[in-house]
Amino acid sequence: MKILIKNGRIIDPAGGTDKVADLLLENGLVAGINSNIPSDKADEVIDAEGKVVCPGFIDLHVHLREPGFEGKETIESGCKAAAAGGFTTICPMPNTNPAADNLPVIDFVRNTAAKVSPIRVLPIAAITKGRKGQELSPMGELAEAGVAGFSDDGDYVSNSSMLLHALLYSRTFGLPVMEHCEEPCLAEGGVMNEGLLACRLGLKGIPDAAEEIALSRDIALAKESGGQLHLCHISTAGSVELVRRAKAAGIQVSAEVTPHHLTLTEAEVSGYNTNAKVNPPLRTQSDIEALIKGLKDGTIDAIATDHAPHTANDKLCEFGLAANGISGLETAFASLMGLVHSGSISLSLLIEKLTAGPRQVLGEKHKNIGNLKPGSSADVVIFDPDEEWTVDTARFFSKGKNTPLEGRRLKGRVKTTIACGRIAYRE
Numbered sequence: 001m002k003i004l005i006k007n008g009r010i011i012d013p014a015g016g017t018d019k020v021a022d023l024l025l026e027n028g029l030v031a032g033i034n035s036n037i038p039s040d041k042a043d044e045v046i047d048a049e050g051k052v053v054c055p056g057f058i059d060l061h062v063h064l065r066e067p068g069f070e071g072k073e074t075i076e077s078g079c080k081a082a083a084a085g086g087f088t089t090i091c092p093m094p095n096t097n098p099a100a101d102n103l104p105v106i107d108f109v110r111n112t113a114a115k116v117s118p119i120r121v122l123p124i125a126a127i128t129k130g131r132k133g134q135e136l137s138p139m140g141e142l143a144e145a146g147v148a149g150f151s152d153d154g155d156y157v158s159n160s161s162m163l164l165h166a167l168l169y170s171r172t173f174g175l176p177v178m179e180h181c182e183e184p185c186l187a188e189g190g191v192m193n194e195g196l197l198a199c200r201l202g203l204k205g206i207p208d209a210a211e212e213i214a215l216s217r218d219i220a221l222a223k224e225s226g227g228q229l230h231l232c233h234i235s236t237a238g239s240v241e242l243v244r245r246a247k248a249a250g251i252q253v254s255a256e257v258t259p260h261h262l263t264l265t266e267a268e269v270s271g272y273n274t275n276a277k278v279n280p281p282l283r284t285q286s287d288i289e290a291l292i293k294g295l296k297d298g299t300i301d302a303i304a305t306d307h308a309p310h311t312a313n314d315k316l317c318e319f320g321l322a323a324n325g326i327s328g329l330e331t332a333f334a335s336l337m338g339l340v341h342s343g344s345i346s347l348s349l350l351i352e353k354l355t356a357g358p359r360q361v362l363g364e365k366h367k368n369i370g371n372l373k374p375g376s377s378a379d380v381v382i383f384d385p386d387e388e389w390t391v392d393t394a395r396f397f398s399k400g401k402n403t404p405l406e407g408r409r410l411k412g413r414v415k416t417t418i419a420c421g422r423i424a425y426r427e
């Protein structure tokens with residue numbers, strides 16, 4: 001099977017490419033980039049004039065909810081949503097029921113994905129059994145089975161000795177330990193960012209310190225162990241500075257930020273909108289500025305959606321009782337394009353943080369994704385950077401309609417997603 005993508009602006013940050021040319025995909029791999037590749041060579045020709053062609057996006061952090069919470073999302077609905085969002089590789093988190101802390105659950109996720117998913121699914125296994133923080137999961141067995149990393153996401157591994165050992169083991173596996181940094185005593189009962197607005201709304205806040213204390217301890221443990229620490233969804237200016245200093249000191253640490261923490265502030269919560277309730281909470285404009293600076297100077301390695309779908313009932317309730325999370329796969333790219341259109345970041349930086357950046361966190365084993373070098377996996381997204389559209393959750397592939405972006409105009413639209421040389425999504 002040969003697919004020829006003609007006359008697109010090909011941007012591949014890993015290969016330093018940014019030019020108008022043709023891209024040929026053959027037998028699931030990138031065959032080459034050239035000008036005027038003859039069309040008769042291809043089974044399918046896609047006209048990409050005026051569009052951008054880049055490596056398929058990689059999302060280090062999604063919640064697919066299956067097994068256990070199929071009312072919120074299934075592997076099939078989540079993977080279709082991902083493909084529609086331009087993602088060709090996603091890493092589902094293990095906070096399912098049962099938790100993905102053992103081989104049968106990991107196998108179930110992988111086998112189901114193999115049957116129903118148009119894109120690549122690289123599951124993350126739990127750090128501790130049942131994500132309870134008491135006893136390590138069989139990390140060696142899970143690593144051998146090919147999981148992409150370890151995380152108790154949704155919960156912080158409070159026991160320092162437990163996390164130290166997980167980091168020590170991660171060294172032998174060459175896999176990231178992905179931490180949800182939240183000091184539970186400080187965060188307890190909090191439902192939004194701590195500050196004046198929380199006071200005015202009468203809601204209990206979560207202070208920056210809850211994230212920063214947790215993250216500081218984790219950095220100390222990464223230094224102690226030499227393990228590969230990855231910090232999930234960092235959200236405060238203080239966290240950016242702590243990661244910056246850790247990297248400068250040579251500690252092996254990487255970090256991700258979500259599209260919502262880069263584009264939305266706590267003001268979204270003003271009308272007690274439960275669709276803006278998320279963990280970590282939406283913060284302030286100065287946090288956004290620090291996070292963008294962190295993307296630009298390399299402190300933050302990747303943008304990850306933390307796609308957290310919930311049912312309508314999970315959100316149709318008092319603010320304090322509503323579930324945390326934003327369904328993000330289908331709006332991530334376009335909402336981030338807002339940062340490009342406003343001049344806050346460049347298009348190539350955005351693409352880098354959705355492709356080469358997360359690829360690096362996954363390690364050498366996955367070096368054939370996140371770039372368009374010949375021989376790499378034929379994972380490609382074609383998008384129109386200027387097309388405007390209105391978010392309509394009724395049209396989401398995701399079962400999770402929980403987004404504060406409903407009805408918003410966004411600029412930038414995914415047109416075609418190709419994963420492993422096959423069309424995964426076409427508008």
Ligand SMILES: NC(=O)N[C@@H](CC(=O)O)C(=O)O
Binds near residue numbers: 277306
């Ligand atoms: N990010 C979220 O707001 N929610 C996550 C878990 C979590 O990180 O709290 C979820 O699984 O729903």
